Amino acid sequence: MLNLTQTLKKHLEDALEQAFPEIVAIAKVTGFPVDPQLVSASKPEFGDLQVNGALSLAKTLKKPPRLIACEIVKQLKQNQDFLSLCKSPEIAGPGFINLTIQPQCLVEEIRQRLKDERLGVPLFKNCAKNQPSAEPIIIDFSSPNIAKEMHVGHLRSTIIGDSIARILEFRGHSVLRLNHIGDWGTQFGMLITQLKEEAPQALKQANVVNIGDLVTFYRKSKKRFDEDEEFQMASRQEVVKLQNGDPIAKQAWELLCEQSRKEFQKIYERLDIKLTERGESFYNPYLEKVIVDLDSSGLLVVDDGAKCIFLEDIKGKNGQPLPVIVQKSDGGFNYATTDLAAIRYRFNKPPNGDGACRVIYVTDAGQANHFAAVFQIAKRANWIPTGAQIEHVPFGLVQGEDGKKLKTRSGETVRLRDLLDEAVIKAKANLRSRLQEENRKEDEVFIDHVATTIGIAAVKYADLSQNRVSNYQFSFEKMLALQGNTAPYLLYALVRIAGIIRKGGDINIELNELQFTESQEWNLIRELLKLDEVIVEVEEELLPNRLCSYLFEVSQVFNRFYEQLPILKAESQYKNCRLALCLLTAETLKLGMNLLGIPTLERM
């Protein structure tokens, strides 16, 4: 209903200016535009929309708010265009104006949507003044480390990042999904040194060690690095060799990366997530230039032998400005340097960069300080073009049901593949007991497919349905629960619709004959029509949980409709109309789930 609310807003602005011509001048002086403050009604009994503007204008106009509302309404009642969209506006409470959309307008919207593949969600270019540009939006997410397995710490970034990417893509943006994997740094020196001793063949040919062994070697090497000075020296030398392009070291590094990459890919396939790999090492050739340019722009300071930039407005322990080290005293670069090089590359015009207009980092909230620091440096160095955006999209920790960081019983970090396996196993057990209760017989292919879909959907949905910023309490029991704001509940609503459609025979909906009489129908219609606003809002706020809440609402309203009104057994003129609502509900839910990265089912 974006179009409709836009039109109404225009009418309201006109009414406001006609009733109180002086506010145009006041608006110019104060700099605040005339805003009727049109928002959705806070309660159904207030209608569809409410206008709050009269209250805030009371002070500037020095008139009681109800009087202001009265004058606005007087103007509106003379506007035939407005009255064709809205029933007579009503003043309520201290000066709210309640609006109810004309039912035939709602029906018309439904009719449009039934014909529209995008379900009324505008492309970016249609609703913004500026044309869509080919300039991509970069979303940096997932980002596991080579030689480590993906664990629960990567879960939220991967799922949330993917959903944000899907939403922006659907809105018509060109999106570059970057996997900034940890494929460089001192850990490779340690690992190669360790492997040279224990499994030298692993450095020469592929598939000699599996990822699990690699992780074990990594742990061992880390331990030795911290304890054994000789080992430390050897590791450092190995890093230097690698950095200098030594072919043997390079080959070993490539093998390690390849081994890990295969493992990551398995997870991404299970989760149906597409990413372009561009690890930290990609930016190696640009690191030196970062230092040089920071130096020439006068930001660089040498302190204790390390090259660093002192931050503005961010203080360290002793109240002194906090430094960010971009080149260590031994000449090595660190992650801040890589991140700065990445920012530059991403904003630079092709062919020397991506030419991005917006860069989004989906990482845990713990890195907020780091990004604040790096962004500040990039801004001060003028590496972010005017009009371009760079933002950190933080999320909270994944906690166990005890409220502490999620760990296995033995205290290890939880591997992502184990977590997904367990979700599927539990979903399968639930399904089997359900089948038994209902005396249903289904083949193993069906059971596998349904359990896998539900298990993965449950994990994704549970994560996405939570406000990103707060910590998230992980619970298989809750996410797989058959009731509540969960993936199975939403999937079930769709299955019900699919069931109707299967048994509905040939659905022949004459769009010209849509007519609705029952409150359950109108509730569903009103809910379905909110889709476009919700998606545009999620695009702006980057909060997928808002989309989840919406889909849950749609499912609930649909389930009431389904429960309380006959559909296939209704008289034919109602049957077709109700089937139309079923179809649109199904399309809405499928689209929404798709934007969350969750596939849907016909039967379950």
Place this chain on the structure above:
RNA sequence: GGGGCUGUAGCUCAGCUGGAUAGAGCGACGGUUUCCUAAACCGUAGGUCGUGGGUUCGAGUCCCGCCAGCCCCGCCA
């Protein structure tokens, strides 16, 4: 010591630029099945929005202090 995030019903959480009597779900209690998948639906109970001030017509929302929890803070990422 400095900084960030969080604090809303027994539990898990929503709450969009400040707006009408603070909302869901779970759990609890009670009800609904000759009918399209009851994995559903209907109803009841449950809150000094951490706390103390301030801003104003109006604060869960904005500002300041305090308390609690989690996270980050120079050569790891």
